[in-house]
Amino acid sequence: MTKPERDPYTGLMTTGHEWNGIKELMTPIPGLVKFFLTTTILIAVLLWILFPTWPYGPNYTKGVLGVDQRSLVQEVLVKAASLRSVWEEQFTTTDMAILEGDPDAMAFVRMHGERLFEDNCSACHGLDAAGGPGFPSLVDDQWLWGGDFETILETLRVGINAKHEDTRYAEMLAFGDEGMLSSAERQAVTAYVISLSRPDELTEKQAGRLAEGTELFAENCASCHGEDGAGSRDVGAPNLTDGFWIYGGDANSITATLRHGRVGVMPYWEDRLTEADRRLLTLYVRDLGARD
Amino acid sequence: MVSQLTRDERGSAMILCVILTLFGATLGLMGRDDVLGWHGALLALSGMVLLFVVMNKLYDPDPDPDRVTRYYDDPTKVGVIVSMMWLVFATFVGDWVAWLLVYPEATFDAGWSSFGRLRPVHTTGVIFGFGGNALIATSFHVLQRTSRARLAGSLAPWIVLIGFNLFCLLAVTGYMFGITASKEYAEPEWYADLFLVVIWVVYFVLYLRTLARRQEPHIYVANWYFLAFILVVAILHIINNLAVPVSLGHAKSYSLFSGVQDAMTQWWYGHNAVAFFLTSGFLGMLYYYLPRRAGRPIFSYRMSIISFWGITFLYMWAGSHHLHYTALPHWVQNLGMTFSIILVVPSWASAGHALLTLNGAWEKVRDDATLRFMFVAAVFYGLSTFEGSFMAIRPVNSLSHYTDWTVGHVHAGALGWVAMITFGTFYTLVPMLWNRERMYSSRLIEAHFWLALAGTVIYVFAMWNSGIVQGLMWRAYAENGTLAYSFIDSVDAMRPYYFARAVGGFLFFLGGVIGLYNIWMTTRMPTMEKPPVYDLPPVVEAEPAE
Ligand code: HEC
Ligand code: HEC
Ligand code: HEM
Ligand code: HEM
Numbered sequence: 001m002t003k004p005e006r007d008p009y010t011g012l013m014t015t016g017h018e019w020n021g022i023k024e025l026m027t028p029i030p031g032l033v034k035f036f037l038t039t040t041i042l043i044a045v046l047l048w049i050l051f052p053t054w055p056y057g058p059n060y061t062k063g064v065l066g067v068d069q070r071s072l073v074q075e076v077l078v079k080a081a082s083l084r085s086v087w088e089e090q091f092t093t094t095d096m097a098i099l100e101g102d103p104d105a106m107a108f109v110r111m112h113g114e115r116l117f118e119d120n121c122s123a124c125h126g127l128d129a130a131g132g133p134g135f136p137s138l139v140d141d142q143w144l145w146g147g148d149f150e151t152i153l154e155t156l157r158v159g160i161n162a163k164h165e166d167t168r169y170a171e172m173l174a175f176g177d178e179g180m181l182s183s184a185e186r187q188a189v190t191a192y193v194i195s196l197s198r199p200d201e202l203t204e205k206q207a208g209r210l211a212e213g214t215e216l217f218a219e220n221c222a223s224c225h226g227e228d229g230a231g232s233r234d235v236g237a238p239n240l241t242d243g244f245w246i247y248g249g250d251a252n253s254i255t256a257t258l259r260h261g262r263v264g265v266m267p268y269w270e271d272r273l274t275e276a277d278r279r280l281l282t283l284y285v286r287d288l289g290a291r292d
Numbered sequence: 293m294v295s296q297l298t299r300d301e302r303g304s305a306m307i308l309c310v311i312l313t314l315f316g317a318t319l320g321l322m323g324r325d326d327v328l329g330w331h332g333a334l335l336a337l338s339g340m341v342l343l344f345v346v347m348n349k350l351y352d353p354d355p356d357p358d359r360v361t362r363y364y365d366d367p368t369k370v371g372v373i374v375s376m377m378w379l380v381f382a383t384f385v386g387d388w389v390a391w392l393l394v395y396p397e398a399t400f401d402a403g404w405s406s407f408g409r410l411r412p413v414h415t416t417g418v419i420f421g422f423g424g425n426a427l428i429a430t431s432f433h434v435l436q437r438t439s440r441a442r443l444a445g446s447l448a449p450w451i452v453l454i455g456f457n458l459f460c461l462l463a464v465t466g467y468m469f470g471i472t473a474s475k476e477y478a479e480p481e482w483y484a485d486l487f488l489v490v491i492w493v494v495y496f497v498l499y500l501r502t503l504a505r506r507q508e509p510h511i512y513v514a515n516w517y518f519l520a521f522i523l524v525v526a527i528l529h530i531i532n533n534l535a536v537p538v539s540l541g542h543a544k545s546y547s548l549f550s551g552v553q554d555a556m557t558q559w560w561y562g563h564n565a566v567a568f569f570l571t572s573g574f575l576g577m578l579y580y581y582l583p584r585r586a587g588r589p590i591f592s593y594r595m596s597i598i599s600f601w602g603i604t605f606l607y608m609w610a611g612s613h614h615l616h617y618t619a620l621p622h623w624v625q626n627l628g629m630t631f632s633i634i635l636v637v638p639s640w641a642s643a644g645h646a647l648l649t650l651n652g653a654w655e656k657v658r659d660d661a662t663l664r665f666m667f668v669a670a671v672f673y674g675l676s677t678f679e680g681s682f683m684a685i686r687p688v689n690s691l692s693h694y695t696d697w698t699v700g701h702v703h704a705g706a707l708g709w710v711a712m713i714t715f716g717t718f719y720t721l722v723p724m725l726w727n728r729e730r731m732y733s734s735r736l737i738e739a740h741f742w743l744a745l746a747g748t749v750i751y752v753f754a755m756w757n758s759g760i761v762q763g764l765m766w767r768a769y770a771e772n773g774t775l776a777y778s779f780i781d782s783v784d785a786m787r788p789y790y791f792a793r794a795v796g797g798f799l800f801f802l803g804g805v806i807g808l809y810n811i812w813m814t815t816r817m818p819t820m821e822k823p824p825v826y827d828l829p830p831v832v833e834a835e836p837a838e
Contacts, residue, residue, distance in 0.1 A: 020827055020828055022583045025590065028594065029592065029595055030592075030595075040634040044631070051623075055623065060623040069617070114778070115777065117778075
């Protein structure tokens with residue numbers, strides 16, 4: 001312990017404590033600190049009086065303003081609902097065909113629909129709705145289930161292979177894993193599938209297997225994909241002749257499809273989007289150019 | 293290092309290594325069907341390596357009996373180097389994570405490198421790896437000088453340092469395996485948490501025992517802060533991590549709390565981790581190294597007292613500001629908000645106190661990049677605490693919450709305050725530790741200073757912009773009651789800011805690499821014939837016969 005001494009720079013006294021050369025000045029607490037401490041405490045006390053803050057026993061002080069975050073949220077929700085009600089009413093009750101012919105309604109669809117689509121659908125179908133590996137394009141005119149108003153609306157309501165009780169089921173069987181077709185047979189049928197859209201791309205080896213492939217297709221595949229491979233909207237089996245692919249049209253992708261099967265999942269939206277929103281999205285999807 | 297231990301201590305060290313090996317092996321066996329097995333193996337392996345290291349030196353001569361007349365600085369030396377290595381590693385990962393937000397595909401298609409796994413690697417690496425080691429290292433150093441007593445025990449500091457780093461290693465590798473308790477800043481699972489409890493208790497006891505040996509009548513402010521840091525972190529860690537493992541053979545556990553109680557416990561922990569890990573401990577550093585470097589007395593003893601108790605008392609109440617506008621009852625939010633508002637005063641008093649202490653040394657601040665680091669740290673400390681109190685006001689938080697504004701606030705504190713005060717401290721401390729007159733290169737310190745400052749400023753400005761733009765975009769409604777922007781619109785709008793942040797982060801990282809190099813080269817400098825005298829030696833009492 002050293003003696004308190006005067007600091008030459010500030011002219012203040014030290015406390016007399018010293019630690020390895022560090023000393024402390026005996027400066028009083030600056031007035032500014034006291035002022036702000038008092039002010040902030042007063043602000044806090046004021047807020048305690050005005051708003052719900054302190055718990056006591058089973059309850060808490062409600063504050064003289066009687067504010068409550070639940071009722072505040074409720075107010076905002078009611079206000080938003082009243083703003084939405086104007087067009088929600090229109091979109092739930094008016095026939096979609098009529099709306100599609102109404103330029104004002106469609107201008108709204110393009111604006112709000114885009115946001116709805118981006119927030120809910122783009123993660124899978126892409127920002128431009130053109131799909132990607134595993135997720136179908138919604139801008140072409142090829143459909144699994146159909147592109148008329150009611151079919152799209154229903155697809156949105158129940159989803160595909162989703163958890164909804166009325167969901168649409170569509171499964172491409174795992175012909176390889178389930179042992180239904182041998183590897184050679186799968187290659188033959190692959191050749192046939194390629195020939196449906198791009199006959200000129202077949203290699204010589206593939207061309208040699210075409211006959212076998214044709215036969216196998218008729219036996220195994222036609223029930224879902226149709227005699228001509230043009231697909232069936234009753235079972236959601238895609239058209240294999242059109243050159244549009246969900247999982248890819250090269251020989252490797254097709255063999256993988258045949259070997260392990262495919263089950264695409266499209267979530268259902270009945271619980272998450274209102275009927276008005278789903279109708280609006282139906283119009284939006286059709287407006288992208290994918291009409292039937 | 294082992295030769296600094298007495299024969300008895302070497303024996304105890306071996307026993308501890310065997311215990312660690314057995315613990316690891318048991319964990320590994322029980323968890324052999326789980327990722328837990330790998331962690332068991334890691335611990336067992338570490339135990340064996342350490343055992344080998346000790347055995348190798350087992351029959352070295354006993355250490356110099358005069359050692360009690362010197363401070364024990366080996367753990368501090370190791371801690372400083374390890375801390376800087378964690379900094380380089382973890383800011384590298386941080387910058388990687390920052391680039392991932394610009395180019396999400398930069399994960400190279402591996403699970404361990406996905407955003408969700410690398411992000412906690414970054415946060416744990418910087419907070420615990422870099423910050424934790426820096427705190428342990430400096431607390432040992434400060435404690436001894438301000439108590440004029442040698443550390444109470446030569447083995448305990450190593451248990452703390454090595455154990456703590458093993459914990460960090462378990463944490464970081466675990467995230468990459470996919471292990472997480474999903475509580476931010478408390479992600480490690482139950483076995484790692486239990487391990488840390490043991491380490492931390494050793495730390496606490498060591499600190500108290502050394503303090504009890506002190507030869508100064510008063511306990512210096514820095515030690516109040518370090519002690520608060522150690523004690524409160526122990527309490528926070530234990531309570532927030534109360535959980536039940538799925539089985540003793542699985543890494544996964546479930547929290548003892550559920551729903552909103554769980555959220556409140558987590559953010560009571562989270563906010564006080566900010567307070568007692570990222571604030572108290574580093575204030576401890578500031579209170580010792582800033583006056584040492586500036587050669588000025590502490591401005592006011594009384595300000596130290598009210599700042600210390602203000603911070604310690606008020607932070608405890610403020611955690612609920614992390615849960616504004618959630619399922620947490622309204623009154624809890626308001627209570628946290630009001631305490632957060634008062635909190636700005638002791639925080640600013642601390643920052644102002646540092647600046648007032650620099651009065652009379654401003655020409656040094658201008659010329660000496662090391663002191664300038666500490667000066668800038670105090671400024672950023674003031675800035676981020678003002679910002680924090682402002683963001684804690686509910687209507688402000690309704691804009692800032694969930695946005696990059698929070699991330700900007702975090703890094704104003706983390707880069708501007710935590711990292712800068714540590715750099716200033718290390719550049720002051722390293723020459724003292726290795727008995728050098730100065731650092732290897734003062735120009736490299738200068739380069740580090742400007743890189744760190746530029747990096748921080750770019751980072752913080754980018755995040756203020758992106759945060760506010762995000763917040764405004766999310767709350768914008770069209771007149772028909774629909775959202776004006778989709779979420780992806782707001783993500784798209786972030787690109788330039790994320791790019792800027794990643795560039796700023798790179799500058800900061802580069803500064804860290806330079807710092808590590810400079811420190812390393814300082815340790816390699818030839819020893820001087822007449823080394824400078826930095827410290828008063830410990831006061832040695834007549835040793836009780838052992
Ligand atoms: C989780 C990913 C996912 C999301 C999100 C998603 N979809 Fe789909 N959607 C799919 C998949 C996969 C299919 C194809 C199912 C199949 O292969 O059998 C599909 C199919 C469809 C179809 C049927 C196409 C046809 O040819 O009949 C429509 C229409 C559709 N989606 C619209 C939407 C809309 C509108 C949204 C947003 C509300 C949306 N999807 C969101 C994955 C998704
Ligand atoms: C039970 C009905 C069913 C049978 C039988 C069936 N498929 Fe499919 N197939 C589907 C469905 C449904 C899909 C769409 C799967 C999806 O998108 O999730 C599909 C998809 C495909 C695809 C992928 C199309 C694309 O766009 O990527 C190919 C190729 C295909 N089938 C070929 C065949 C061949 C070849 C056979 C016979 C060996 C066959 N399928 C038998 C129902 C069937
Ligand atoms: C090179 C410098 C750094 C870069 C580029 C960087 C980058 C990042 C990024 C990209 C995130 C994730 C943000 C998000 O999820 O949107 C993050 C989070 C975080 N970083 Fe850093 N960081 C750096 C240095 C540091 C340092 C030195 C510290 C602490 C001492 C730190 C502490 C944190 C914390 C606590 C978070 C979590 C923030 C939150 O959850 O709000 N960072 N950092
Ligand atoms: C007066 C002091 C401070 C107050 C009142 C305060 C307040 C706040 C508030 C209101 C938030 C945002 C919560 C949210 O909206 O989610 C926040 C986040 C955060 N602050 Fe502070 N802050 C203070 C000082 C600091 C300091 C000095 C640091 C140091 C590094 C820091 C680190 C953080 C971190 C890491 C988060 C992010 C937590 C998360 O992961 O979400 N804060 N703080």
